Amino acid sequence: MNSLRSVDDHLAGILNTVRTLAPLEVELEQALGTTLAEEVTSPVALPPFDNSAMDGYAVRAEDVAAVPVTLPVIDDVPAGDDRLQAIGPGMVMRIMTGAPLPAGADAVIPVEWTDAGTAQVVVGRSAAPGHAIRRAGEDVRAGDVVLPAGTPIGPAQLGVLAGVGRRRVLVRPRPRVVIISTGAELVEPGMPLGPGQIWESNSYALLAAVREAGGEGYRAGIVSDDAAGFLDQLDAQLVRADLVITSGGVSMGAYEPVKEALGPLGTVRFDRVAMQPGMPQGFGVVGEDHIPLFALPGNPVSSFVSFMLFVRPALRKMRGLPAGPTPTVRAVTAAPLRSPQGKRSFLRGVLAPDGTVEPVRRQGSHQLAALASANALIVVPEDVTELPEGANVEVIPL
Ligand SMILES: Nc1nc2c(c(=O)[nH]1)N[C@H]1C(S)=C(S)[C@@H](COP(=O)(O)OP(=O)(O)OC[C@H]3O[C@@H](n4cnc5c(N)ncnc54)[C@H](O)[C@@H]3O)O[C@H]1N2
Numbered sequence: 001m002n003s004l005r006s007v008d009d010h011l012a013g014i015l016n017t018v019r020t021l022a023p024l025e026v027e028l029e030q031a032l033g034t035t036l037a038e039e040v041t042s043p044v045a046l047p048p049f050d051n052s053a054m055d056g057y058a059v060r061a062e063d064v065a066a067v068p069v070t071l072p073v074i075d076d077v078p079a080g081d082d083r084l085q086a087i088g089p090g091m092v093m094r095i096m097t098g099a100p101l102p103a104g105a106d107a108v109i110p111v112e113w114t115d116a117g118t119a120q121v122v123v124g125r126s127a128a129p130g131h132a133i134r135r136a137g138e139d140v141r142a143g144d145v146v147l148p149a150g151t152p153i154g155p156a157q158l159g160v161l162a163g164v165g166r167r168r169v170l171v172r173p174r175p176r177v178v179i180i181s182t183g184a185e186l187v188e189p190g191m192p193l194g195p196g197q198i199w200e201s202n203s204y205a206l207l208a209a210v211r212e213a214g215g216e217g218y219r220a221g222i223v224s225d226d227a228a229g230f231l232d233q234l235d236a237q238l239v240r241a242d243l244v245i246t247s248g249g250v251s252m253g254a255y256e257p258v259k260e261a262l263g264p265l266g267t268v269r270f271d272r273v274a275m276q277p278g279m280p281q282g283f284g285v286v287g288e289d290h291i292p293l294f295a296l297p298g299n300p301v302s303s304f305v306s307f308m309l310f311v312r313p314a315l316r317k318m319r320g321l322p323a324g325p326t327p328t329v330r331a332v333t334a335a336p337l338r339s340p341q342g343k344r345s346f347l348r349g350v351l352a353p354d355g356t357v358e359p360v361r362r363q364g365s366h367q368l369a370a371l372a373s374a375n376a377l378i379v380v381p382e383d384v385t386e387l388p389e390g391a392n393v394e395v396i397p398l
């Protein structure tokens with residue numbers, strides 16, 4: 001019997017091996033979920049010119065100091081107006097939101113404070129200088145950094161990239177992750193089940209987890225319990241993979257295709273990790289490009305928990321984000337817990353808004369429905385075998 005490797009050692013080995021993906025220039029439409037690999041500055045001030053914050057009338061504040069007052073409307077200034085307009089004393093212009101402020105004006109009177117006149121307007125309320133005016137450079141000055149390198153690009157970041165005029169941007173792309181399920185008993189959902197068969201679920205859960213973790217996932221289908229067939233499929237998939245995840249075929253059975261196929265390569269190491277679930281783990285690199293490969297255990301809860309603990313941090317590193325152990329929050333147990341000696345347990349639990357966490361009743365590594373009813377993993381350290389109700393624990397929110 002070989003000894004157990006610690007969870008921390010296994011993760012450290014992974015993070016030492018996995019490399020951050022090389023930067024790539026992409027169109028803005030492709031940038032969601034990527035990580036910025038350059039510092040983005042604005043070539044111009046934003047707003048680029050003084051403009052109106054409201055639909056109304058551009059005035060000189062001193063002309064509307066005493067109200068009501070009737071003033072001539074000398075022109076309209078729509079948004080996008082490219083004439084360099086100006087008003088003199090005692091005059092106003094009708095102006096729209098976003099339109100350039102005419103020279104000479106120093107305030108905008110919202111249309112609601114007037115009779116909305118077009119040839120002349122009755123202004124019923126005064127405004128201080130600067131009212132309803134958005135000054136040039138108020139958001140960003142020319143040359144300002146709007147996004148530092150390393151920023152994850154979400155909707156707001158995409159907005160500001162477009163807002164400073166960018167079409168293309170240098171990013172760390174979303175890692176492409178190929179998921180291969182192994183097992184002669186597995187059948188595609190939607191197909192009829194024969195004797196001894198179950199529907200294949202790991203690749204669906206893993207694909208979703210990959211997407212949530214910022215990767216692009218591809219299901220490569222099911223490989224039966226055949227090492228040669230597995231290697232063929234792996235070969236065919238490597239061209240489109242930055243990372244490969246397999247599930248199943250890594251424990252002690254007579255048919256363990258992943259272990260059988262990858263063991264002899266010498267670049268993938270198989271360990272028994274001191275955790276529950278997820279004890280049997282394989283990790284290493286494959287192919288000419290040294291693509292990282294995770295050989296996760298087949299039990300559905302085990303593969304899912306293994307993803308959270310090991311694959312997610314690896315994806316963060318590949319994306320150019322700070323990577324380390326999966327973050328936890330503190331909670332208080334709402335029921336007593338048990339955990340095996342010498343293994344770190346990740347019990348499925350329900351974390352409540354009041355900060356308590358209750359383990360779900362079924363904790364087997366095959367009990368997928370119980371996993372689906374949980375929203376957190378309760379972390380029980382290696383040297384703890386029992387915890388009473390009311391104990392402080394760390395949990396990984398799911
Ligand atoms: N003698 C021993 N037996 C087992 C040990 C051990 O140490 N000694 N470890 C157990 C633990 S812990 C785990 S976890 C599993 C890991 O086994 P494998 O990774 O080899 O996975 P399989 O045997 O292929 O499958 C295990 C289980 O999960 C089901 N499965 C597999 N793939 C899928 C899938 N894609 N979708 C849904 N369900 C799947 C499969 O039918 C099996 O029931 O080994 C224990 N045994």
Ligand code: MOO
Pocket residue numbers: 275276277278279280297299302303365366
């Ligand atoms: O370690 Mo296995 O992952 O418990 O079922």
